[in-house]
Amino acid sequence: MSTSVSSGMLLPTPDTRRLLIKWVVALIVPVVVFTLWSGESIINAVISPATAAGNVPTDPVSLIEAAIFTVVFYIAVLLLAGYLVAADTGRRSIIETWADVLIFAVVPLILIILFGLIIGLALCAIVWPLYILIKNQIRKARHYTPPAPLESLTVIDAEQRAILAGRATAGSFWFALAFAVISLVVDLVYFFSGSLPVILLIWAIVRTIILPVAGYFLGRLAGQIALRRTIPEKGNGNGGNGAHRGKRVASVQQQLEALSTTRVREEAKDLVPNDLPLRSSGAQRFYLILLVAFVLFYPVLDPFLFGSGTDGRLAGYGDAGYYVILALGLNIVVGFAGLLDLGYVAFFAIGSYAWGMIGSTQFGYITGIHVNPQIWPWFFWPMILGAALIAALWGVLLGAPTLRLRGDYLAIVTLGFGEIVPIVFLEMDKYTNGTNGIVGVYSPALPGVDWSSSTPYYYLILALIVLVIFANVRLRDSRLGRAWIAIREDEIAAESSGVNLVRTKLFAFAAGAFFSGIAGAYHAAKLGSVSPDNFSFGDSVIYLAMVVIGGIGSIPGVIVGALAVYAINVLILAQLDSLAANPNNFLYPVHNAIAAVFPGFTFGNIRNLIFGVILVIIMIYRPEGLIPSARRKRELRHAEGDEAVEIGSLDVPPGAPGFEDEVRVE
Amino acid sequence: MTLFLQILIVGITTGAIYALIALGYTMVYGIIELINFAHGDIFMIGMFVSISIFGLFGITSSASPPRGFALVGILVVTCLASMLICAVLGVVMERVAYRPLRNAPRLAPLISAIGVSLILENIGALWKGVSFVTFPQIFPQITYNLGPVTISSVNILVLVVSLVLMVVLMWLVNNTRTGRAMRAVAQDREAAALMGVNVDRTIGITFFIGAALAGAAGFIYGLQYGSSVFYIGFQLGLVAFTAAVLGGIGNLAGAMLGGVLIGVIEALASLIPDSNTGSFGLPHGGAAWHEAVIFAILVLILVFRPSGLLGQQTPEKV
Numbered sequence: 001m002s003t004s005v006s007s008g009m010l011l012p013t014p015d016t017r018r019l020l021i022k023w024v025v026a027l028i029v030p031v032v033v034f035t036l037w038s039g040e041s042i043i044n045a046v047i048s049p050a051t052a053a054g055n056v057p058t059d060p061v062s063l064i065e066a067a068i069f070t071v072v073f074y075i076a077v078l079l080l081a082g083y084l085v086a087a088d089t090g091r092r093s094i095i096e097t098w099a100d101v102l103i104f105a106v107v108p109l110i111l112i113i114l115f116g117l118i119i120g121l122a123l124c125a126i127v128w129p130l131y132i133l134i135k136n137q138i139r140k141a142r143h144y145t146p147p148a149p150l151e152s153l154t155v156i157d158a159e160q161r162a163i164l165a166g167r168a169t170a171g172s173f174w175f176a177l178a179f180a181v182i183s184l185v186v187d188l189v190y191f192f193s194g195s196l197p198v199i200l201l202i203w204a205i206v207r208t209i210i211l212p213v214a215g216y217f218l219g220r221l222a223g224q225i226a227l228r229r230t231i232p233e234k235g236n237g238n239g240g241n242g243a244h245r246g247k248r249v250a251s252v253q254q255q256l257e258a259l260s261t262t263r264v265r266e267e268a269k270d271l272v273p274n275d276l277p278l279r280s281s282g283a284q285r286f287y288l289i290l291l292v293a294f295v296l297f298y299p300v301l302d303p304f305l306f307g308s309g310t311d312g313r314l315a316g317y318g319d320a321g322y323y324v325i326l327a328l329g330l331n332i333v334v335g336f337a338g339l340l341d342l343g344y345v346a347f348f349a350i351g352s353y354a355w356g357m358i359g360s361t362q363f364g365y366i367t368g369i370h371v372n373p374q375i376w377p378w379f380f381w382p383m384i385l386g387a388a389l390i391a392a393l394w395g396v397l398l399g400a401p402t403l404r405l406r407g408d409y410l411a412i413v414t415l416g417f418g419e420i421v422p423i424v425f426l427e428m429d430k431y432t433n434g435t436n437g438i439v440g441v442y443s444p445a446l447p448g449v450d451w452s453s454s455t456p457y458y459y460l461i462l463a464l465i466v467l468v469i470f471a472n473v474r475l476r477d478s479r480l481g482r483a484w485i486a487i488r489e490d491e492i493a494a495e496s497s498g499v500n501l502v503r504t505k506l507f508a509f510a511a512g513a514f515f516s517g518i519a520g521a522y523h524a525a526k527l528g529s530v531s532p533d534n535f536s537f538g539d540s541v542i543y544l545a546m547v548v549i550g551g552i553g554s555i556p557g558v559i560v561g562a563l564a565v566y567a568i569n570v571l572i573l574a575q576l577d578s579l580a581a582n583p584n585n586f587l588y589p590v591h592n593a594i595a596a597v598f599p600g601f602t603f604g605n606i607r608n609l610i611f612g613v614i615l616v617i618i619m620i621y622r623p624e625g626l627i628p629s630a631r632r633k634r635e636l637r638h639a640e641g642d643e644a645v646e647i648g649s650l651d652v653p654p655g656a657p658g659f660e661d662e663v664r665v666e
Numbered sequence: 667m668t669l670f671l672q673i674l675i676v677g678i679t680t681g682a683i684y685a686l687i688a689l690g691y692t693m694v695y696g697i698i699e700l701i702n703f704a705h706g707d708i709f710m711i712g713m714f715v716s717i718s719i720f721g722l723f724g725i726t727s728s729a730s731p732p733r734g735f736a737l738v739g740i741l742v743v744t745c746l747a748s749m750l751i752c753a754v755l756g757v758v759m760e761r762v763a764y765r766p767l768r769n770a771p772r773l774a775p776l777i778s779a780i781g782v783s784l785i786l787e788n789i790g791a792l793w794k795g796v797s798f799v800t801f802p803q804i805f806p807q808i809t810y811n812l813g814p815v816t817i818s819s820v821n822i823l824v825l826v827v828s829l830v831l832m833v834v835l836m837w838l839v840n841n842t843r844t845g846r847a848m849r850a851v852a853q854d855r856e857a858a859a860l861m862g863v864n865v866d867r868t869i870g871i872t873f874f875i876g877a878a879l880a881g882a883a884g885f886i887y888g889l890q891y892g893s894s895v896f897y898i899g900f901q902l903g904l905v906a907f908t909a910a911v912l913g914g915i916g917n918l919a920g921a922m923l924g925g926v927l928i929g930v931i932e933a934l935a936s937l938i939p940d941s942n943t944g945s946f947g948l949p950h951g952g953a954a955w956h957e958a959v960i961f962a963i964l965v966l967i968l969v970f971r972p973s974g975l976l977g978q979q980t981p982e983k984v
Binding site for chain 2: 340411419428537548605606607615616620
């Protein structure tokens, strides 16, 4: 990186110019696609609600939410542009970056526009592995070796810091300018063809002025963000290896030196500058902001994005939510503590029946107390906790007999409880109404909220998921969580180190059951009924599949796994037939072709077949799950390579010349 | 007392079928430590194969069954064909879904097994429909009186076939070269490989034998009960797996004992009276609760003997 210092934002050096072209083009394509698809219609609806399309909400609250989303979205994108320009070493080729962005951002967008969110993402899940496969083949054929990854561990001095900051500003500014110009041209075309009202033209001009200014200031902010991820120089410019290292500098470097090579690579990925800025944790933070904004405002955005039918889609996502909670709960038992639980559905059933029996007229039949249906639904809020505690209690009670058991004996006993509990609910019909289940379970109550639509449930489950994720992360990092992981890895070693096996295991069962109790109470309230058919061994197996497919022990993995399995099983496979009935859908000819060979063919008939094949394929190609936990990834790599080099055994410290040659053993 | 003995006979007959399925579970578990959830579905496929082969011979539930040597011949051919097809299916399953995962994390093959189970179930449903299918009752139903209790010819056939298969299996495992290889691989796969055992082939043979037993179980289950449906394999498979665990998983004699015990417990459970009509018992009678009773007893036994009835308490390696 031999860039000269000041070159001004408008006349960047050739190096910077290359980076600017690379990232401005890479980002502008998806952003323009998104804007033309619905970003524009959202803004237009906010600016002049009168001209908005018929099916979009135009009440003030929705419009404010939509406005907040757009502002957050475009700010995050401008920041991202600046950050990426600053964070790139520029060693990877432009074409490769553009191909990556095309496949991982533009293609999904187009597929989602064409086929809807879920089917679009599912198609992406087919496209992405193919792309990676092809890319790897091409690399292999061209004998491609990635540039040495440790370059970025070099210390950045003041001069280079200034360059980085300048590049970030330039990045955001140029991106904003390009975007403003493109939007203006498009709007002018619309205006002169007569389909743009004057108020929107005024807005277009205002926007053209605002955007570059915003770009400049956001770029400076992006520069600050990027600089925070560099290895800074210590106080008096004495290089990185001097004897008077600053405290903070030393700690970053020493930490890196103390880590294994694998870890060094992982850490290097997060530093600025690096070769793959799109995958660095700095960029991931922006993706997270975009994702959170999207998820938070989704109910308002949905009509803009996908047209009518919002309520049904939201209901589907709300159901997916309790699977996320269940998978997270099961992850504690199976993923953290390593106790294979094949009867997790028992606790879900207990949670569901807890609110089902208390929050409905069934409570009156059982106890003889007449409940007031106006007041009683309020009881839902404490009963979320109540159902969770009841389930946790049963987790302890059912976990206790399994304490002496190991491995699959434990699995079969949990399976046994998973079978017994639903049978008890089914046959004790005096209390549970047997096979008919309990109907008329009350929805939660909250003033001013209409629980007959899906939106409140969407936000309820979102809030619950956030709570559960928070609890899971805190549990994982707590003393108890470390004890769970210790008994998973080696029970005897853990016990010898002072881990109380009985207590730790029982807490694992209790914590797992606690979360399924929350999911159960939500499930009963949302469905409005509880039926014993919902709790079979097959359901336990599905929850386990979510955990394993996502990546056992990894919280983001389990969330993705739950959403993926639910989407495949319920949102896609269950709806193939109705999709194929629509002549405009790409499945229509497929269905007809198969039905010509096998008369009477429907996708419903082979739903489990497809699901089974998907399970087997995912497991064969990704046995460690979609997003394995960092610890497991390291373990697996260790087992494969068994040549893991510890830094301590090397003669050359990382970063020094020659280090790479010594490390490259994989 | 008569009732008790009568129910005991029913229990032992059912138990023999459970034992045959449980053997497949326990063999596979013993050798690769995998709960093969698809095993029960292979049993179901075996049943459907038998029905189809009967159809090839022109035997349906309405046609009059042949007698004499023709009957014996058809029965033997059908049973062997069902065993063979299931065995091949088992080997294919191992090759496609489990072998690539042999060194994967422990739960990956479990999910893969569940996937295979879903696939087989769906194939069964596509093949014979989603409702109950009748299994032609071609074996003459003769009832013998043994003192106060009666036993039917089908029960005797079931018992004889299972006994013969179990004896053959025990001989195969204990007295042949292949059996020795299987035991060696089960004890220590790497050491066995170093001693010249072809591990891949031995595991394949284990699946072959286990699936063949499931095929035979499917055949005699059909003869005994006369009808079946595509999802029955998974349910029975669960019970059979429980039997394998009860006896001590990985232990052949344990699987047989466990199977018979579970059969007897299940039959006895149906004696529990209905508490809605009497003062004592369970709501809707014991039959509705039989699975719960089986699992409750399993839990009780495992609490006191954590490795099953005949399983060895392996000392923990440190």
